[in-house]
Amino acid sequence: SQTIHQWPATLVQPVGSPLSLECTVEGTSNPNLYWYRQAAGRGLQLLFYSVGIGQISSEVPQNLSASRPQDRQFILSSKKLLLSDSGFYLCAWSVRGGSETQYFGPGTRLLVL
Amino acid sequence: AQSVTQLDSQVPVFEEAPVELRCNYSSSVSVYLFWYVQYPNQGLQLLLKYLSGSTLVKGINGFEAEFNKSQTSFHLRKPSVHISDTAEYFCAxxxxxxxxxxxxxxxxxxxxx
Structure with a gap:
């Protein structure tokens, strides 16, 4: 069966520090991968999606970036965090060419102080 | 472009009472529709989905939803809710x-x- 992992589970970082959040998927090949952010009262915001290694589409201009160095690994990064980057970050995968049913990871709670 | 509207941000309901959570979508082409549930500090889980066929879709935990093309709606219903249904629900x-x-x-x- 397929599983999706995210780490860390929680993170407290000072403003201006770098960020690296990792997501890995097991039990499937060639998935579509997604990064979402939930901020208080703002619902679910799609940040990035990827249909293959090295292929990243950005949905919202910001100081975050994403990379997909391997087929089942998706990394969210920042060089300098802002207060507004605080939120709950969710990684998800879907079957490429399918109905786009999204399978979510457990999330990372990020607090920028 | 497609959009999804959930007009009710919060719905309080007494235990064992019925509930309906509303969802309207806009799309100029055929569409797949989903309901996800999120419990506190967790990722989203798929409740049910409509891809094609019968417009009444049954999901986990006793939930069901009906696809109404003429009204562009996909409302989620449960005839009798439990305390454990307390969560946030997302239409997609x-x-x-x-x-x-x-x-x-x-x-x-x-x-x-």
Missing amino acids: AHSGGYQKVTFGTGTKLQVIP
């Missing part, structure tokens, strides 16, 4: 040809004992 849509899924802003269901 995917139109063929796009890699990404559009989510609504979520409805918080609070079941009152």
Whole structure:
């Protein structure tokens, strides 16, 4: 069966520090991968999606970036965090060419102080 | 472009009472529709989905939803809620040809004992 992992589970970082959040998927090949952010009262915001290694589409201009160095690994990064980057970050995968049913990871709670 | 509207941000309901969570979508092409549930500090889980066929879709935990093309709606219903149904519910849509899924802003269901 397929599983999706995210780490860390929680993170407290000072403003201006770098960020690296990792997501890995097991039990499937060639998935579509997604990064979402939930901020208080703002619902679910799609940040990035990827249909293959090295292929990243950005949905919202910001100081975050994403990379997909391997087929089942998706990394969210920042060089300098802002207060507004605080939120709950969710990684998800879907079957490429399918109905786009999204399978979510457990999330990372990020607090920028 | 597709959009998903969940007009109710919060819905309080007494235990064992019925509930309906509303979702409307806009899309110029055929669409796949989803409901996800999110418990506190967790990722989203798929409740049910409509891809084609019968317009009444049954999901996990006793939930069901009905696809209404003429009204562009996909409302979620449960005849008798439990305390454990307290969570946030997200409606989502995917139109063929796009890699990404559009989510609504979520409805918080609070079941009152």
